[in-house]
């Protein structure tokens with residue numbers, strides 16, 4: 019059974035489609051992905067920080083249950099929340115960065131002539 023795909027036979031690997039330089043028509047284009055790189059890093063830092071902050075405020079609540087419980091809860095909470103929030107933040111940041119790459123930055127650079135251009139450039 020084959021699904022009929024009337025158009026866009028390359029739809030399976032859209033991400034691999036390399037645009038051509040609008041100036042010299044060269045296909046030797048490199049992507050810069052600046053937003054994705056920095057977005058992921060910033061998102062990871064922001065997520066980890068907020069995760070740790072949440073975990074610490076949780077530890078304060080846990081203190082009512084006893085100092086040992088608070089200590090154990092805080093240690094586990096900081097590590098787990100930090101990792102989870104950091105990963106979530108990194109993913110969110112990468113997504114945001116990718117959107118910035120596609121919409122704002124000149125994400126592509128021509129190796130032939132050095133021209134930089136974005137996805138939406140004519």
Ligand SMILES: [Zn+2]
Pocket residue numbers: 039040041042043044128129130131132133
């Ligand atoms: Zn070029």
